[in-house]
Amino acid sequence: GDSVTQMEGPVTLSEEAFLTINCTYTATGYPSLFWYVQYPGEGLQLLLKATKADDKGSNKGFEATYRKETTSFHLEKGSVQVSDSAVYFCALSPTGNQFYFGTGTSLTVIP
C-alpha cells in the first residue's frame, strides 16, 4: 500500500547549519507530496508541496524536490534558526481523498 518513510530523529543542529530530512515514498500512480511542520502545542501547518515529478516546493527557506526516479522528497534548508525547532512530517496524497503521513522528525536547533 501507499506509505511514507522519513528519517528518524531526533535531529539536533547548531544555528546556521545545513538541514536535510530524508523522505521516501511508496505509491502507485502519481501522488502529491507535502511537508508539514508542527510547532510545540500546535496543529500541523503546511510548509510546502509538490504535485508532479521534478516540481520543487519552497517556503520560508525550506525546499524539497519531487524525485520520481528515486521516489524521494527530501527537505532541505541552507541555514537553520532556533525558530525552526519543530517536528516535520512528510506526507503523500495518492488520490486527493486519502492522505498518508510519515512518523515525523523532531528538529532542535541550538544557538
Added chain:
Amino acid sequence: EAQVTQNPRYLITVTGKKLTVTCSQNMNHEYMSWYRQDPGLGLRQIYYSMNVEVTDKGDVPEGYKVSRKEKRNFPLILESPSPNQTSLYFCASSQLGSPVYGYTFGSGTRLTVV
C-alpha cells in the same frame, strides 16, 4: 481569522463513557478529516468527509463515529472509549473538496481514557 477549532483541548475520561470531540471550521471548506497522532506512528486518518452528509472511513475507523450535518461542523464520537484510544486527535479541513490543496489543522485534543 481562518481557523479550525477543536474542543476540548484536554480530556480525561473513563472507559465506556461516551464522549464527543467537536470540530468547527470557518473557511467554508468542503473536505474535513480526523486524525490521531501516536508516538512512532505519525498521523493516521480516522474518518473523512467530502461534503455534508458524505463521510467515509480512513485507516483506523474502529471505535469511532462521525457525522456531517452542517458544512462547518464535523464532530468525532467515541461511543464506548477504551484505553487504546488514548491519543492526540486533530481535525483538519481543506478547500475544493480535496486535501491536495493543503490542510488547515486544529490545535489538537489530547484524550486520556483510564
